[in-house]
Amino acid sequence: MVAANEANDLGAMLVEHRHQLKQAAMKILGNAERAEDVVQDVYLKVIEAVGASEVRQPLAYLFQAVRNLAIDRHRRFSFENGLFGLEEEGEHVPAGFGEPEANAIGRQRLDIVVRALEGLPERTRHVFELHRIGGYTQREVAAKLEISPSLVNILIHDAMTQCMVALEDSHEAA
Numbered sequence: 001m002v003a004a005n006e007a008n009d010l011g012a013m014l015v016e017h018r019h020q021l022k023q024a025a026m027k028i029l030g031n032a033e034r035a036e037d038v039v040q041d042v043y044l045k046v047i048e049a050v051g052a053s054e055v056r057q058p059l060a061y062l063f064q065a066v067r068n069l070a071i072d073r074h075r076r077f078s079f080e081n082g083l084f085g086l087e088e089e090g091e092h093v094p095a096g097f098g099e100p101e102a103n104a105i106g107r108q109r110l111d112i113v114v115r116a117l118e119g120l121p122e123r124t125r126h127v128f129e130l131h132r133i134g135g136y137t138q139r140e141v142a143a144k145l146e147i148s149p150s151l152v153n154i155l156i157h158d159a160m161t162q163c164m165v166a167l168e169d170s171h172e173a174a
Helices: 004-016 018-029 032-048 058-084 100-118 122-133 138-145 149-173
Strands: none
Touching (some): 004 018, 004 032, 018 058, 032 058, 032 149, 058 149, 100 122, 100 149, 122 138, 122 149, 138 149
C-alpha cells in the first residue's frame, strides 16, 4: 500500500509512462484493449490505495503491478476460453443441425449450467448474467450495480468456477 500523496505521485507517474506500461501488458495479453484495461485498473488501484509505506522505485512498482495484473487477466482469459470457448466460435454454425445425441448432450450440459447458476447467490448470478449473457463489460456491470470492478471480477470467476465444477461432477457421475 502507498500513502495518499504517494498514490497521487504514482498516478502521475503512471499517466506519464502509460504507453510503456500498456506495451508491457500488451506483451503478456496480446490484445490492446485488454492491455488498456489493465493499465486503467492499476491506475484506479494506485489512486484508491491507502497506507503509509514508501515505494522506493515507483516506476518499477508500476511495471510490476501492471505485469502481475496482466498475468492474472491472461490466466483468467485462458480459463474462461477453456470453459466457454471463444465467443466468436460457432457464430456461423447453423442452428438445429447435428446428431440427435449431440443435441441431447448439449441440452443436458446447458441444464447443468442453468442449475449451477440457480444455486448461486442472487448478486453473483446477476453479475454473471449481465456480463456473459447481457454483453456488459465488467466495468459497466460495476457501474450499473454500484460495486467495484474487482468485486465484479471475483463474482464472475466464482460463477464460472461453479459451472465448471457442476459440469465436471456430472461427467464423473455419468
